[in-house]
Amino acid sequence: MLNFSYSNPTRLVFGRDAELQVGAQTLAVLGGKAKVLVLFGGGSARRTGILDAVEKSLEDAGFCVIEKGGVQPNPRMGFVRETIDWVRDQGIRAIVAVGGGSVIDTAKAVAAGIEYEGDCWDLFEGRASAEKALPVLAVLTIPAAGSEQSIRCVITHHGTKAGIGAECLRPAAAFINPDRFKTLPALQIGAGVVDMFSHILERYFSNTAHTEYTDGQAEAALRTIMEFGPKVLEKPDDYDSWCQIGLAGTFAHNGYFGLGREEDWACHAIEHEISGWNESITHGCGLAVVIPAWMRYVSPMAPERFVSFAVKVMGVEPQADDRATIELGIAKFIGWLQLMRMPTTLAALGAAECPIDAIARHCCRKGPVGHLKPLAAEDVEAILEGAR
């Protein structure tokens, strides 16, 4: 196990009517009344009533609320810059994000950008690091990205998806009301569940030895997602099942499952290229295509971990030959993805025409990606060819 230093101060407010506590928690964070920005995406936040509920909670607590909608999926740097300019001189003291990962990541980028003197994209290109940010409070409308408790933030700029991680980006509070997930469309449910699964998987596939505690926790969380993902897809009004998915999704990405080990993240790096190339592609759907292809390519190089995955996560009976066990594990995983109604090939994703060689080169422009097996551009190309 590796040495580590970890702290996750995000307050998690979970359960029915969680969003009604936004006002009180914002007061706890700021210590007094102020002007706050409520950021959201499209019309669904207003249609479902969650935006009104959050704003009323803030106003009842005495806050002056300014709202801004229009965050797109795979959120753009242009919108971030525009929002920074728009709010810079208004004396905003906190940002309340009402939405999923795209809205929360936009809020984080704006929160850090306001505190940074140069152009915000510098932070994503590694020319500067995010040291300070306005407090962000996240009201979740879809369990998927885990951004509401994470230090991560991903923004797209001219076809490049860049992610950063900084302690100052971890939200002050996250509000998760599983009742709010009942109206999600099937595609978003499936993609969200795959995304949270992958956040644990990218931490689980590690070369670091002697991480049995964290392995056991990760395997248990993956099994919970395996069990309840299909349940919420089949019965979106099942509050109790949403509770399990909501909890798994928010802990998946807060760092707990990566404690004391190197993490992989090759699949995310590859997928970001695909949804960077075509921004209409949903991240979770892209992952459902990339992960099995990555598994087929990488598993011969790190068979031990893939045997554990097959047996302890996918519930495969160990075979005499490890390769057979691994293949059964991958096959069962693909079966589960199909149960989640996810595409599992580039063609089914609508990305049959993607420029595989250019994508692979761009993916590895700063060097190999991944840790379990560091991948050069030719590896990424082979993986994507295997995903056709």
Next chain:
Amino acid sequence: MLNFSYSNPTRLVFGRDAELQVGAQTLAVLGGKAKVLVLFGGGSARRTGILDAVEKSLEDAGFCVIEKGGVQPNPRMGFVRETIDWVRDQGIRAIVAVGGGSVIDTAKAVAAGIEYEGDCWDLFEGRASAEKALPVLAVLTIPAAGSEQSIRCVITHHGTKAGIGAECLRPAAAFINPDRFKTLPALQIGAGVVDMFSHILERYFSNTAHTEYTDGQAEAALRTIMEFGPKVLEKPDDYDSWCQIGLAGTFAHNGYFGLGREEDWACHAIEHEISGWNESITHGCGLAVVIPAWMRYVSPMAPERFVSFAVKVMGVEPQADDRATIELGIAKFIGWLQLMRMPTTLAALGAAECPIDAIARHCCRKGPVGHLKPLAAEDVEAILEGAR
């Protein structure tokens, strides 16, 4: 699942030489140099060199260090009061506890007591609540109590062990270097491992429905402790195994495994009476006697959860008859306690002569204890009779 609000901001610094970061972390907490109290127990903290390492780290960071030793196991209110009086006028800004649960709990009581105008025991008797406390940083010398990340604090006064929980009591930082556990005596290893196991168990044995995510996490952590407890007892110089026990012990009591459910805590309530009656009894040894007796008494009233415990934690093959499955689970648990070289009867604990009826009445002086099956004095008496 129940609604909840949860935040655990404790910074966990974990791994080799973790204690060398105390100075830097204290600076991060206080924001500037100040006078800090280093609190410890007996001579072992000095003998093993950890006290010197911590004080040097603090001094190198520019802090003025005042030290005080002498904290006893099952720590006393008298010592807490004396320490409060001693440090009140010195302008202490933080307390660094170097030790196990007793030292950390004493530090917490002093930290809250300094900020409270009345007598500190009021906080433990429910006459006032702890609203504010000096920052506490905990350098762990034995993985057991989990106090280094918890909101809890237990102090003994005239034979009464009283526990409180308050957010302000959660340490600002915890330092866990598994290398430091290699010199622990077998009795302390066994008792510590049983204590951490029980912290998860008291949360796992719950009536709350639909807690599958948390159940899975708890079962996995219990299995990790089951596996690695005997390993560290057999080979105390096995760093990698201590990493698993160290992680399990510190997460066991930070609240994660209790999210969204009622917790039980009957076994702790009963054990506190026993080690309150005879302060030379080690808490973890007392738990090893109480828990099996509690299981035998309560399992007929909540068989479902005990079947899960038997199958998912103890690895028992499900039997045709649930009662048989449960009994196999309890028998296997007792076998594990014996492997951990723990007493499993009051006689073996050296408590054959304890006044069972008086203990049972004192235990329930404020009402029934426990949640899975609320226990009146006669139930506690029957449990202790069954532990003879």
